[in-house]
Amino acid sequence: MAKLFRAVIMGPPGSGKGTISERIAHSFGLKHLSSGDFVRENIAAKTEAGVQAKTYIKKGLLVPDHVMTRLLLPRLGDDQIQLVVRWYVGFPRTLAQAEALNSACDLDVAINLNIPLETLKERLRHRWIHPPSGRVYNMCFNPPRVQGIDDITGEPLIQQEDDRPEALVARLRHYKDVAKPVIDFYKAKGILYTFSDTETDRIWPNISALLSTKIPAIQTDARCASTH
Numbered sequence: 001m002a003k004l005f006r007a008v009i010m011g012p013p014g015s016g017k018g019t020i021s022e023r024i025a026h027s028f029g030l031k032h033l034s035s036g037d038f039v040r041e042n043i044a045a046k047t048e049a050g051v052q053a054k055t056y057i058k059k060g061l062l063v064p065d066h067v068m069t070r071l072l073l074p075r076l077g078d079d080q081i082q083l084v085v086r087w088y089v090g091f092p093r094t095l096a097q098a099e100a101l102n103s104a105c106d107l108d109v110a111i112n113l114n115i116p117l118e119t120l121k122e123r124l125r126h127r128w129i130h131p132p133s134g135r136v137y138n139m140c141f142n143p144p145r146v147q148g149i150d151d152i153t154g155e156p157l158i159q160q161e162d163d164r165p166e167a168l169v170a171r172l173r174h175y176k177d178v179a180k181p182v183i184d185f186y187k188a189k190g191i192l193y194t195f196s197d198t199e200t201d202r203i204w205p206n207i208s209a210l211l212s213t214k215i216p217a218i219q220t221d222a223r224c225a226s227t228h
């Protein structure tokens with residue numbers, strides 16, 4: 001059986017999970033599953049879970065674990081996401097989710113982004129997204145070519161409801177409380193890699209170097225395993 005590479009990227013809202021995942025997708029050809037995008041798809045499609053999730057997101061709260069795990073666990077084995085590499089963004093976010101994921105599969109790497117609070121607030125004030133694709137822009141860091149318009153499709157960009165300052169402070173405070181046990185969980189497993197900086201451009205080379213050492217080895221194992 002081919003060995004899968006499985007990784008998660010964790011960090012508070014605005015820490016760069018989406019931005020770094022785009023770079024990983026581009027450099028390593030790995031697709032990812034983003035729990036935030038998935039929640040937003042369910043809200044837009046008005047599924048039962050989406051309707052439930054919306055009430056929490058509007059208040060800047062996490063969606064409860066039983067809703068998240070019911071939504072996401074069936075998708076984690078979805079081969080359309082990736083055959084050899086699975087990359088999860090924004091999940092798990094609580095210890096209960098980490099334990100649920102752990103009983104479904106083993107992870108190889110857990111990346112933890114540690115970014116100062118003031119930097120997060122400043123970034124999210126300027127964040128604009130293209131909901132259908134999940135593409136993220138920042139009016140200072142990576143602005144679209146035309147203000148308010150997605151570069152690829154020409155469709156309008158929006159500011160997310162939960163990036164409003166009232167929801168934001170609650171989200172950032174809550175993140176800190178729930179993330180600590182998850183970080184400790186992965187530290188105890190010996191797979192935690194923490195990156196601290198105010199700039200994605202300074203963090204990215206270190207993440208890229210880490211993945212270069214991990215992914216080829218695992219993909220080589222996978223090729224060997226599949227020939228025996």
Ligand SMILES: Nc1nc2c(ncn2[C@@H]2O[C@H](COP(=O)(O)OP(=O)(O)O)[C@@H](O)[C@H]2O)c(=O)[nH]1
Binds near residue numbers: 020127140198201
């Ligand atoms: N100024 C600045 N903005 C950044 C940097 N890295 C990411 N951003 C922007 O900050 C916002 C939050 O990043 P995002 O990847 O969406 O974070 P996530 O919530 O963790 O997925 C987005 O608007 C990004 O374009 C950076 O190094 N500097």
Ligand SMILES: Nc1ncnc2c1ncn2[C@@H]1O[C@H](COP(=O)(O)OP(=O)(O)O)[C@@H](O)[C@H]1O
Binds near residue numbers: 014035039089091162
């Ligand atoms: N794993 C999760 N557990 C609980 N709620 C989640 C999870 N992933 C996403 N959400 C909900 O969806 C919202 C948007 O998620 P996301 O796009 O990852 O944004 P951010 O990292 O900026 O909070 C979160 O603020 C939260 O309410």
